[in-house]
Amino acid sequence: MRCSEAIRYKDKSGYDIIQLAVIHRSEKIYNLINIIGERRSVYRMIEDSSKNNMLHLAGRLAPLHKLKLRTGATLQLQRELQWREEVQKLVFPSYITRENIFMETPDMVFSKEHANLVKEGEKWMKDVAESCSITGALITTIVFAAAITVPGGND
Numbered sequence: 001m002r003c004s005e006a007i008r009y010k011d012k013s014g015y016d017i018i019q020l021a022v023i024h025r026s027e028k029i030y031n032l033i034n035i036i037g038e039r040r041s042v043y044r045m046i047e048d049s050s051k052n053n054m055l056h057l058a059g060r061l062a063p064l065h066k067l068k069l070r071t072g073a074t075l076q077l078q079r080e081l082q083w084r085e086e087v088q089k090l091v092f093p094s095y096i097t098r099e100n101i102f103m104e105t106p107d108m109v110f111s112k113e114h115a116n117l118v119k120e121g122e123k124w125m126k127d128v129a130e131s132c133s134i135t136g137a138l139i140t141t142i143v144f145a146a147a148i149t150v151p152g153g154n155d
Contacts, residue, residue: 053098058083058106058110059109060113062080072121077114080114
């Protein structure tokens with residue numbers, strides 16, 4: 001790598017480029033972990049000033065511009081879960097349940113941050129199910145009407 005020092009640079013919040021990639025859902029940057037093998041073990045146990053590990057950071061809600069890449073809350077939530085699973089592969093197993101200074105596990109952070117998305121997803125699923133029920137009823141009515149209609153009319 002040409003700029004191996006760049007990977008160690010931290011922003012004003014204390015996050016380096018890989019932590020920011022996790023927060024901002026930047027897959028290409030995140031995949032650099034595989035390229036920089038010697039730092040991979042560091043990222044497996046790295047924590048910020050609030051004792052948030054990489055899985056806590058992945059549990060935060062994605063930026064709005066990333067969420068909008070998927071239509072509907074259900075698909076957005078699916079993508080968030082996939083991202084979380086990917087980051088979970090990186091951290092040590094003991095970090096999956098490790099608490100930050102607010103006594104929150106990564107699961108708790110994810111649940112809290114995504115509560116509104118879950119509610120929107122439930123509403124969307126109910127609306128889709130209702131639409132399908134109405135469509136099904138209309139189709140059934142038409143098929144039934146066609147089945148009892150005598151060919152050739154009432155003559």
